[in-house]
Amino acid sequence: MNDNGILQGDFFIDGDTACAEAAICAGCRFFGGYPITPATEIAERMARRLPQVGGTYIQMEDEIASIAAVLGASWAGQRAMTATSGPGFSLMMENLGLGIITETPCVLVNVQRAGPSTGMPTLAGQGDMMQARWGSHGPYEIIALAPSSPQELFDLTIRAFNLAERYRTPVLVMTDEAVGHMTERVVIPPSEEIKHYPRRKPQVPPSDGYLPYNPDPDGVPPMACAGEGYRIHVTGLTHNEKGYPATVSVETQRKLVERLIRKIRDNRDDIVELHEDQVQGADVVVVAYGISARTAARPVRVAREMGLKVGLLKLVTVWPFAENRIQELASQVKAFVVPEINMGQIALEVERCAGGKAQTILVPHAGGGLHDPDDVLEAIMRVSRWNREPETQNSKPET
Amino acid sequence: MAEELTNLLISEHHPMDSLLRQDRLPHIWCSGCGLGTVLTCFVSALQKLELDLNKVVIVSGIGCTGRAAGYLNLDGFHTTHGRAIPFATGLKLGNPELKVVVISGDGDLMAIGGNHFIHAARRNMDLTVLCVNNFNYGMTSGQVGPTTPTDARTSTSPYGNAEHPFNVPYLAAATGATYVARWTALHVRRLERSLIEAMNKRGFSLVEVISPCPTYYGRWNKMGDALEQMKQYHDHSIIRHRTDPAEADISLGGEIIVGRFVDEDKPTFCDLQREAVQ
Ligand SMILES: Cc1ncc(C[n+]2csc(CCOP(=O)(O)OP(=O)(O)O)c2C)c(N)n1
Ligand code: SF4
Ligand SMILES: [Mg+2]
Numbered sequence: 001m002n003d004n005g006i007l008q009g010d011f012f013i014d015g016d017t018a019c020a021e022a023a024i025c026a027g028c029r030f031f032g033g034y035p036i037t038p039a040t041e042i043a044e045r046m047a048r049r050l051p052q053v054g055g056t057y058i059q060m061e062d063e064i065a066s067i068a069a070v071l072g073a074s075w076a077g078q079r080a081m082t083a084t085s086g087p088g089f090s091l092m093m094e095n096l097g098l099g100i101i102t103e104t105p106c107v108l109v110n111v112q113r114a115g116p117s118t119g120m121p122t123l124a125g126q127g128d129m130m131q132a133r134w135g136s137h138g139p140y141e142i143i144a145l146a147p148s149s150p151q152e153l154f155d156l157t158i159r160a161f162n163l164a165e166r167y168r169t170p171v172l173v174m175t176d177e178a179v180g181h182m183t184e185r186v187v188i189p190p191s192e193e194i195k196h197y198p199r200r201k202p203q204v205p206p207s208d209g210y211l212p213y214n215p216d217p218d219g220v221p222p223m224a225c226a227g228e229g230y231r232i233h234v235t236g237l238t239h240n241e242k243g244y245p246a247t248v249s250v251e252t253q254r255k256l257v258e259r260l261i262r263k264i265r266d267n268r269d270d271i272v273e274l275h276e277d278q279v280q281g282a283d284v285v286v287v288a289y290g291i292s293a294r295t296a297a298r299p300v301r302v303a304r305e306m307g308l309k310v311g312l313l314k315l316v317t318v319w320p321f322a323e324n325r326i327q328e329l330a331s332q333v334k335a336f337v338v339p340e341i342n343m344g345q346i347a348l349e350v351e352r353c354a355g356g357k358a359q360t361i362l363v364p365h366a367g368g369g370l371h372d373p374d375d376v377l378e379a380i381m382r383v384s385r386w387n388r389e390p391e392t393q394n395s396k397p398e399t
Numbered sequence: 400m401a402e403e404l405t406n407l408l409i410s411e412h413h414p415m416d417s418l419l420r421q422d423r424l425p426h427i428w429c430s431g432c433g434l435g436t437v438l439t440c441f442v443s444a445l446q447k448l449e450l451d452l453n454k455v456v457i458v459s460g461i462g463c464t465g466r467a468a469g470y471l472n473l474d475g476f477h478t479t480h481g482r483a484i485p486f487a488t489g490l491k492l493g494n495p496e497l498k499v500v501v502i503s504g505d506g507d508l509m510a511i512g513g514n515h516f517i518h519a520a521r522r523n524m525d526l527t528v529l530c531v532n533n534f535n536y537g538m539t540s541g542q543v544g545p546t547t548p549t550d551a552r553t554s555t556s557p558y559g560n561a562e563h564p565f566n567v568p569y570l571a572a573a574t575g576a577t578y579v580a581r582w583t584a585l586h587v588r589r590l591e592r593s594l595i596e597a598m599n600k601r602g603f604s605l606v607e608v609i610s611p612c613p614t615y616y617g618r619w620n621k622m623g624d625a626l627e628q629m630k631q632y633h634d635h636s637i638i639r640h641r642t643d644p645a646e647a648d649i650s651l652g653g654e655i656i657v658g659r660f661v662d663e664d665k666p667t668f669c670d671l672q673r674e675a676v677q
Contacts, residue, residue, distance in 0.1 A: 051676040065485035072489025235477035
């Protein structure tokens with residue numbers, strides 16, 4: 001450990017621990033949380049580690065309070081985080097919306113387990129992907145990242161903090177039980193090699209005319225925090241550039257919502273990260289994320305050994321969706337195969353973007369485990385076969 | 400001469416101007432609502448306190464009372480319904496230099512936010528909570544709430560409330576608050592003094608104000624106009640400092656025991672956390 005309490009070096013740790021250490025490396029000094037399997041280890045690690053780096057851990061009375069406290073801490077000038085799983089994620093939805101409309105940078109980690117409801121607390125799921133996108137009410141855009149290993153959970157947690165500051169918005173790290181509890185080698189680089197996107201501060205001194213929601217040209221307003229003399233008013237109501245409520249102005253609502261959406265959508269090139277493996281020239285592309293991208297690697301390899309042209313496209317950023325890339329590929333490939341530990345969520349997005357130009361085959365899993373690689377292989381083989389004998393397309397084999 | 404004297408008395412500026420957001424006035428509150436008086440008391444308490452106003456932060460939930468955060472010329476956060484206290488907790492822990500005051504309604508703090516209230520009191524979180532109790536949900540047009548007296552009529556208790564209400568000071572004291580007081584909106588001097596004491600207190604302080612909502616609660620319960628309602632609360636009140644808050648239940652049309660009920664010292668969350676870590 002360095003003098004400043006920050007770890008550096010090679011470690012053999014689980015994903016949850018890697019996530020907590022990443023937060024500390026990223027400068028997170030506030031964690032408000034509530035225990036829930038399989039995310040508890042993040043809270044436990046933060047409770048031990050934050051005091052060592054001058055930060056504050058508080059166990060709140062529930063997840064609603066946890067995210068509210070995280071928003072408050074962010075407005076006090078801190079980088080702040082909470083971590084939860086399905087049931088807690090559901091409870092956080094209203095204040096996630098408050099974070100979005102008030103443009104509060106923070107990180108929310110969801111170590112997904114199988115649902116609905118209490119479901120299977122100790123087993124993996126990916127059933128919250130659409131909730132991540134649409135779970136809070138009203139129109140908005142969100143950033144969500146999906147790691148498939150403890151190392152990636154480390155790297156993406158740091159990235160999440162930077163994106164949160166860059167775009168002034170809550171960022172979701174959508175991991176799962178398998179990654180959270182998997183123990184592997186994790187390399188923590190020296191602090192000076194870790195990129196920090198600093199909070200964007202106002203360039204003007206406090207004055208009566210100060211406009212806290214006047215955006216920079218990229219749509220993101222600089223952020224004055226509490227106690228800095230700007231006398232800001234921050235509300236979850238529809239507000240103008242002054243931050244004042246304008247609850248019956250349809251025009252203010254339109255401007256605000258459009259800006260909140262565009263500051264993310266217009267920067268998709270910066271936000272969307274994809275890992276492509278032999279996608280160019282492939283007949284079939286497996287589109288996967290999180291742990292399922294990892295389980296998909298083996299069936300992809302086996303299919304290639306059988307002579308099939310199969311690519312693997314891993315969505316490291318799930319939201320905003322890699323719309324352009326899927327649209328582009330749709331006119332080059334025959335089919336997309338989408339394995340996910342739910343009954344079809346991201347597959348719907350792939351299908352939408354494919355726009356009928358290529359087929360989309362979901363490989364579902366109800367939750368509680370990872371895909372059997374043979375199920376993914378079977379789907380790859382099935383679409384490859386159809387593609388060779390188009391006349392059989394309408395008589396899909398029973399599955 | 401007389402004209403000159405009058406001119407001397409007329410000022411372009413109200414003495415409270417600097418603490419109110421002029422560009423947000425007029426406010427949305429009904430005329431005669433107790434909230435105006437309460438806000439005035441709060442501002443005059445602030446003017447007497449020797450605080451760096453750049454470090455004073457107001458956090459509100461949702462409701463008529465919740466709009467207070469938007470009228471004060473301080474850093475103000477108008478959060479979600481019930482969540483002012485946990486938001487305020489994050490602010491305070493994120494920057495312990497801040498003086499964090501929560502101003503919200505009875506429904507916001509006692510119903511949807513009740514869990515947060517008792518846990519912040521239990522932790523002795525360093526916050527001041529000003530609970531404006533108008534015995535109903537004003538903002539949503541006068542429904543029954545957790546402080547509505549038994550038998551009182553509201554739009555969702557049209558036959559009379561069949562529930563027992565919370566006694567707010569008793570709840571606060573029982574769950575760990577270190578300063579607890581109750582006044583009505585007409586006890587302006589005493590309320591102001593209590594607010595000063597509460598904001599000077601380290602730890603969780605609660606001031607409850609019994610405040611008229613003439614538009615809904617007053618009308619449903621035939622309490623006359625705004626002033627009559629305000630006067631009725633004042634006339635029914637009995638000042639009893641240090642009384643056991645368990646004795647301070649409020650019943651429909653009954654007496655209202657007011658005063659400073661609790662004022663004690665004990666370590667705050669931050670004190671204990673600092674000690675534990677050292
Ligand atoms: C989650 C949620 N539920 C319900 C509401 C609707 N709502 C707005 S204010 C309010 C009650 C406010 O009552 P109180 O806190 O007593 O404040 P008052 O208006 O009486 O000052 C309700 C139910 C809401 N905004 N959010
Ligand atoms: S509805 Fe009641 S509480 Fe709300 S502003 Fe009017 S009188 Fe006041
Ligand atoms: Mg009320």
